[in-house]
Amino acid sequence: xxxxxxxxxxxxxxxxxxxxxxxxxxxxxxxxxxxxxxxxxxxxxxxxxxxxxxxxxxxxxxxxxxxxxxxxxxxxxxxxxxxxxxxxxxxxxxxxxxxxxxxxxxxxxxxxxxxxxxxxxxxxxxx
Amino acid sequence: xxxxxxxxxxxxxxxxxxxxxxxxxxxxxxxxxxxxxxxxxxxxxxxxxxxxxxxxxxxxxxxxxxxxxxxxxxxxxxxxxxxxxxxxxxxxxxxxxxxxxxxxxxx
Numbered sequence: 494x495x496x497x498x499x500x501x502x503x504x505x506x507x508x509x510x511x512x513x514x515x516x517x518x519x520x521x522x523x524x525x526x527x528x529x530x531x532x533x534x535x536x537x538x539x540x541x542x543x544x545x546x547x548x549x550x551x552x553x554x555x556x557x558x559x560x561x562x563x564x565x566x567x568x569x570x571x572x573x574x575x576x577x578x579x580x581x582x583x584x585x586x587x588x589x590x591x592x593x594x595x596x597x598x599x600x601x602x603x604x605x606x607x608x609x610x611x612x613x614x615x616x617x618x619x620x
Numbered sequence: 621x622x623x624x625x626x627x628x629x630x631x632x633x634x635x636x637x638x639x640x641x642x643x644x645x646x647x648x649x650x651x652x653x654x655x656x657x658x659x660x661x662x663x664x665x666x667x668x669x670x671x672x673x674x675x676x677x678x679x680x681x682x683x684x685x686x687x688x689x690x691x692x693x694x695x696x697x698x699x700x701x702x703x704x705x706x707x708x709x710x711x712x713x714x715x716x717x718x719x720x721x722x723x724x725x726x727x
Contacts, residue, residue, distance in 0.1 A: 537666065538656075538707055538718040554715050588663055605711040606654045608675065610663035 497589050497611035504617045510577040515589030515602040522570035523547040526592035526603045526612050529563060529574045533585040542614040544572060579618045622646050625714045627721035632727040634675065637698045643691045643708035643721045652712040655693045657683055659683050
């Protein structure tokens, strides 16, 4: 069965960086894109980043794009999110999620809809 | 960015009730809307995509409708497992954005 297993909770000081991982299993990793979505305490979900796991193409939320990097290791079926220059506003739960994708005439496309999610990783930024 | 606004923010209902949640987009997004259920401390779960297409394995008591700027998620007969928070998401334009959530609580 499809599973996304994320790394554990992190506590960081303001100005530091954090790198989160998301290991996929139960499907062919390079056939589906991966996203990162975060949720600040009591807030709505916020999409952050996308990576095409086959070719490495990326897309980011504009307001964080100078601080965030999404990457992947296809040999380990793992995606990563690195966020730098952390502030208290980055505190929240970070989820990785698989893109649902749709296929037409043997060509598949990212839908930017999220069909399987990791369990989430709490990142706390505090001095 | 496209703003997604849900109503109500909190909905009190009883098991067996029919409930409807509304999501309005700040501009037309055709039918590019998904709905998710999130239980406390858990990841969201995809229920509906393309406004009205039910995801595999989702019970048929869930249904979605709408197009343009107004969308609804309906639960025909509320079950105990359905008390959770529901989010709409638009994927018409980058960045994908979510509504603020509707909490369905026990009356």
